[in-house]
Amino acid sequence: MRIIFFKKSCISFKVFLGKFTKNFKMSFREKPLLFLSYFILGSLFIWMCGIPGFLTVENLYILLHRIVHLGLVSIGMTLVIITGGIDLSVGSILALTCSLTGYFQHWGTWYGYIGQGSFIAPEPVILLMILGVGGLVGMLNGFASGIGIPDFAVTLGTMIGIRGAAYAITGGMKTFGLGPMTNNIAKGSIGNVPYVFFVLVMVLIFISVFERKTAMGKSIYAIGENPRVAKLSGISYLKTKMMVYIISGILVGMAGWILAGRLDTGDPKVGVGLELDAIAAVIIGGTNLYGGFGGVEYTIPGVLIIVLARNLMVLYGVSSNVRLIGIALLLLVFLILQRLFRRK
């Protein structure tokens, strides 16, 4: 009896192993880009484990925060890029939402009560307002690109305009000292894992289900691959475009709120060049810049690679003046590798 059971379990284990290796092979043949980015990510991680200072609690804690920050922005960016668009305004939306988070909690500044907190509304409502502001800017982007203005032009406009709005509203000033809820959520952690990391994981699950299991998700891919075919199949270009930009705006709003809480400051100067990091993460992941192919599961390794690569340069003591060149080289290497690996 026991022997039979043993044999059976052996066989089922073999079948399991066989299935696993088969899936593995399949995924390499069918999704070489995904395989490539995970492979590079893995080797980068193993390499970095050997560098003193990497595997310390402080360093990893900071990295997790960086991942959440870039991750939220890049997830939205991925959806936009899948539709064949591009969102240059994320850095500015971050600045607007970050500074507004501070501003809404020091509303009294208008009336001269400087230095003490005066909330425009309860803190949870402020959070919703901030997300709403992000979504509103996204809606603007989505509407303009949905009626046929090139995405690049539209978001270039909002990139400049929204940054301007952030400066204009705050007068270019920082606001220090935020409310307890904002501070606690943004800074708090379970063990050494920040709360906001779980927020990212939830967003990730939500968006990855959204992109492959809903009609809107399928429409996003269809529009990215061929807008004419999508239109002739009854898919609304305007609706889909507005949807992705609104999602992108809301996620950036969330990142802005978290950033404000973590810095305990509302700052209109944050997020300069953020759009470039997010686009780089999306490209490194393997999402097609012309649209129609990719997904958040591609972008996440892209985000991790960028964050780790920056950390690597810090740990090796590369000057901050030189780090951008490092990112550029990384991007170049990935683009070349992707060209070689792309399925013919």
Added chain:
Amino acid sequence: MQDHLCELKGIYKEYAATTALKNVDFHVDGKEICALLGKNGAGKSTLIKIISGVISPTKGEMYFKGKQVKAFNTKNAFEQGISVLYQELHLFPNLTVKENMFAGRLPMKNGIVNYERMKEEAQKILESLHIKIDPDTSAEQLSTVEKQLVSVATAISRKAELFVFDEPSSILSMKELRVFYKSIRKLKEMGKGIIYVTHSLEEIQVIADRVVVLRDGMKVVDDLLKNMKMEDIETSITGKRKKDKVRKIGNAIIKKGKLKVELKNIWFRSVLEDINLKFYENMVYCIYGLEGSGKKILGKILFGDLKPTKGKIKIDGKLIRLKSPSDGIHNGVGYMVDERANEGLLLNKSISDNIILPCFEKVKGKIFLDSKKIDKLVYKRIDEIGIFPPKASIMVNELSGGNQQKVLLGKWLEIGFILVLVDPTRGLDIETNRKVIDLIRKFRKGRVIIVIPSEIEDGLAMSDWIVILHDGKVMKNEEITAKTNKRELLKLAGLEF
């Protein structure tokens, strides 16, 4: 070997999974028009690609003008004098005809382009081919056939010896073809070798000297046209004995149903004038007209892709307004485009994704798409239509042209009770053509099918009713019977004989 202009011996071409060519011998002489026939996927395009150097054969030798070709690349083939004229033509639209002909090697004089010499030479070549085109017109003003002819003239000016035409007839109208044939014959008189790829048997009767048929990667026929019967050629292409001819005209087993669609006084700018048509269920309608007669615009109006300037559309007796394709889809109109790759299918997506694209509502659960429902629907379509390979996850760009066409049809069957099919048999070989016609006959039950063909033969073969359009006006609107005269209909459509 000296006898033939171009000769291929024992050519094999193997791809990862399939063998496209098996031991093919092929030759063309100067002063000869050799027609190359075969089903979609028989290996015609592979053979042409080898001749033009796009790909190299796995095994086999190629000789051109008696010399063995060692390196297979397009530049080499081009320099030796092999010129391929694909369906999509590569002319610079903003340059004039003469500039296009001499692009890349403009005649110079003291470092400045010598326009006079260029014009003179262009004129000489065009005249030698009996082409009546002014070398100073800009390329974008040319018609399709003129573009083809300019490409031919360009190739001659580059001293090409062998011309390969890849299905030119599928993009030219009947009138244009006649002009085209004249120039091809002139080319033959000049001593050039010509390979002419086509689907149409009627065409080879007019133009070919010799016929080569490929089937499943093997050469099955290679003989002079005068030694052969048309039936034999057809049999050798399909590999089957021909059964009965296409549907006998007028055999309506399914009875005419209720009035489904009514067009009342439709005007569209200056293209359509006062169109009044009624469409009944269970019927296949054929709307035929020449290019520019407004037949495609009428189809688009029905689908909602274009808004009529004036007029009413009634579906099921209800007056409706179609503002966009999604309105059309909500009212049960399906629109199968002729530009399969550009407007019809998402090529990098799976069969399943393409089929459910217009009917998300049908496969939706409460929030998410229900993968069981999707599978059920997609496999139902695959079985019904006979898509091969029958696997929902296969990318559409891996399918053959005929199967892509079937996917395109399958996309609309779920929601479309009024199907507008623009040129459903475009670019299909004889066998697939028949299958598609059979499918359309099969699916007319409970639907209105409106076919807008480019060839009237196809339209007559699959329809119960014919509408002839000429300059935006309905010239004829009657049932197809055994007495229906094709010639008369063509005359009404404005074709001159």
